[in-house]
Amino acid sequence: MATHDTAGEGRMRHSLRLVALVVSMTVGMTAAAQVTDAGAELRALEHRLAEAWVDGDRAWIEGLIADDWSVIDILGNRRTKVDVIGEMFANGDPPIAAMAFDEISVRLFGDLAVVTGRNVATGTDGTTFRLRFTDVFERRDGRWQVVASQGTPIVP
Template identity: 35%
Template sequence: MKRILIIAVITMATSALALGQTTDKKAARSSNVEQELIKLDKEWTEANVRGDTATLDRIFADDYTVTNVQGEVLTKAQAIANLKSGVNKTESSTPDDYTLRVYGDTAVMTHRSTTKGQYKGQDASGQHRSIHVFVKRGGRWQVVANQSTRIPQQ
């Protein structure tokens, strides 16, 4: 009886240790994905400021959709065309206050950004809250959806 109890305790302890290691690995993997996506988001921001449509073409999935702060729903082609033509001009943008949730090959990111720029000749400067949906396809992350909302000035 004593022997069975000792074996049971050892088995439970070993299982708990293995479970803890699995959880640690998942947390580390999730943290790596979060850092990778924040880096990708900052590349996206810099590409907008520079007018770098080649980088945006790589970051945006072919089925990308954006709902902008004006409430317009645009495709990847329309969003890139707006940047190329000067309809959308971003002089500066500083993202912060990131929150990420990773669900396997899908991730949802929210953040705040302070932006200076114009859209269709009108001042579009201010603070915005955005939500991005990323999907990992072919071994790389791309954004498939984005929505931004202006934060009212207080």
């Protein structure tokens, strides 16, 4: 009859549990770091988008917005990338003197992200508007692109 080294088996099981715990913690920390990095990247993209609208950086805006993007605007109309870019750059630079995004929240779902926040913009005519927005991003070819948006006016 074979004898079992119960003390040795106990140490082995303890060692295996410890290794499994360390591996799971490392995977969890790596996933958390990736989520944090993606969240920071998406927040930075939103802030850069505000700068691009003010600066009239059409090429950058067109690169961020996917060709199949659409937006439900503040009047409830569905508009495409062609519609919005064409209108905003119809007279050269967009008629935006200042724009800022804040209260940004990012929820990640793999290669998709839902970003919500508040947008405060002032037109070149001095008119200020505030809205809550939702942008849906998709990671395509290794970079984030906004694929859908929606804006709701904040009534004072």
